[in-house]
Amino acid sequence: xxxxxxxxxxxxxxxxxxxxxxxxxxxxxxxxxxxxxxxxxxxxxxxxxxxxxxxxxxxxxxxxxxxxxxxxxxxxxxxxxxxxxxxxxxxxxxxxxxxxxxxxxxxxxxxxxxxxxxxxxxxxxxxxxxxxxxxxxxxxxxxxxxxxxxxxxxxxxxxxxxxxxxxxxxxxxxxxxxxxxxxxxxxxxxxxxxxxxxxxxxxxxxxxxxxxxxxxxxxxxxxxxxxxxxxxxxxxxxxxxxxxxxxxxxxxxxxxxxxxxxxxxxxxxxxxxxxxxxxxxxxxxxxxxxxxxxxxxxxxxxxx
Numbered sequence: 001x002x003x004x005x006x007x008x009x010x011x012x013x014x015x016x017x018x019x020x021x022x023x024x025x026x027x028x029x030x031x032x033x034x035x036x037x038x039x040x041x042x043x044x045x046x047x048x049x050x051x052x053x054x055x056x057x058x059x060x061x062x063x064x065x066x067x068x069x070x071x072x073x074x075x076x077x078x079x080x081x082x083x084x085x086x087x088x089x090x091x092x093x094x095x096x097x098x099x100x101x102x103x104x105x106x107x108x109x110x111x112x113x114x115x116x117x118x119x120x121x122x123x124x125x126x127x128x129x130x131x132x133x134x135x136x137x138x139x140x141x142x143x144x145x146x147x148x149x150x151x152x153x154x155x156x157x158x159x160x161x162x163x164x165x166x167x168x169x170x171x172x173x174x175x176x177x178x179x180x181x182x183x184x185x186x187x188x189x190x191x192x193x194x195x196x197x198x199x200x201x202x203x204x205x206x207x208x209x210x211x212x213x214x215x216x217x218x219x220x221x222x223x224x225x226x227x228x229x230x231x232x233x234x235x236x237x238x239x240x241x242x243x244x245x246x247x248x249x250x251x252x253x254x255x256x257x258x259x260x261x262x263x264x265x266x267x268x269x270x271x272x273x274x275x276x277x278x279x280x281x282x283x284x285x286x287x288x289x290x291x292x293x294x295x296x297x298x299x300x301x302x303x304x
Contacts, residue, residue, distance in 0.1 A: 005143060007265045008258075013149035015257025016156035017211055019250045021234030022241065023163065024207040026249035029238065030180040031200050033099055037106040038086065040231025041113040042205055046079045046212030047222050050128065053120050057127060068131070076209040082113075083205030087198060095193075110228075117224045125223040130216055152214050159210060160250060163203065167246075172199060180244070233260075240286050242293030251294055256283075 021039070028036050050071075051061055086109050094102050134148040167173035172195075178186040179196045187193050211230065216222060233256050241252025259282050263275045271278070286294070 003265075007261060009143070009145055009149060010265075011258040011261035012254070013146075013152045013257075014261050015254035016152050017215060017230065017253075018233050018237050018257045019253030020156055020159065020207050020211050020214075021230050022237035022249035022253040023160070023246060024204040024211075025231070025234050026238045026241070026244075026246050027200050027207075028204055030244045030246060031176060031183065032091070032102075032197055034091065034102050034106065035099075035235065036204070037103065037231070038109040038113060039204065039208060039234070040227030040229075041110045042079050042083055042208035043212045043215070043227030043230055044117065044224060045082050045113065046075050046209040047128075047216045047226055048117055048121060048224075049075055049078045050130065050216070051121070051126065051222065057124055061128070061130070072209075072213065075213060076206050079209040079212070080202045080205040083201045083208070084198060087201040091197075091201075092194065114224050121224075123224065125221055128216060128220055128222050130213070130220070134217055148214075148217055152218075155210060155214065159207065163246075172196075176200060236280075236283055240283055240290075240293055242295040245293070245295045248293055248295035255286075255294075259283075 021043070024042075025036060025039050028034050028039075090105050090109055091102060094105055097105075131148075134146075134151060136147045138145045138147055138150065165173075167177055175186065175191045176196050176199060178189070179191055179193070183193065186196075208227070212227065215226070215230065219226075234253065237252030237256045238249045239252070240255065241248030241250070256279070259279050260275065263278050264272060267275060267278065
């Protein structure tokens with residue numbers, strides 16, 4: 001029972017990360033119908049912004065040496081600027097382009113960011129010791145919960161609650177929801193399309209910056225492909241949760257986290273190296289059962 005509780009806490013922590021990634025991807029898709037393959041690279045940019053450009057294996061902290069009160073908004077600002085620049089330079093000129101063209105453009109952005117980071121920082125993985133105080137553990141009876149896991153879960157819940165309040169209680173949030181329901185009609189009614197899409201990119205970048213800080217604190221290893229696996233699982237979470245549904249993206253993120261963690265814990269040792277293959281088998285089973293995802297967005301049905 002103790003092992004099960006420990007595994008469930010691990011799954012909740014990992015699912016929180018996947019949920020944040022899925023929210024960033026799902027928010028853009030709900031408004032722009034863009035599967036942003038560069039979202040994982042936004043996460044990577046947030047992690048690399050912490051360090052001084054160097055070819056050394058052990059990275060020297062730059063922004064990371066700041067007080068967390070200054071560090072967090074600084075990293076968020078950098079990633080948001082990068083996200084807004086990609087919208088302005090790449091996706092805005094392609095507003096009327098077919099969806100496959102926009103997806104290919106996002107792949108090109110991803111490739112450019114990764115190679116740009118290699119040119120600046122080098123290709124060698126780097127060790128980063130960010131927030132070592134969070135590596136401690138909290139004891140609750142026989143349970144041992146990592147402080148970083150608690151922080152990850154709490155930060156995820158706060159960000160999800162903040163985004164929900166923004167979308168429901170503010171005029172800009174209501175405009176974003178209207179654009180997600182029917183973008184063309186929302187523009188006819190006075191919603192400024194470029195502004196709404198820019199806000200979606202900005203929020204997506206802010207979520208990516210939170211993931212970059214939390215994930216780098218867990219791994220301590222920085223490489224140019226850091227965010228790519230997270231974006232892959234985030235995209236899977238969006239698909240099985242329901243394309244166009246933010247609630248579905250969150251549910252899918254937690255579900256993927258639980259599947260991956262429990263497979264790692266309960267698969268026979270000889271099969272654990274094939275954990276992801278088994279996880280994607282579960283994903284296929286879910287899609288065979290619910291091809292449209294767990295929570296289907298009505299607006300998506302209407303617009304297709």
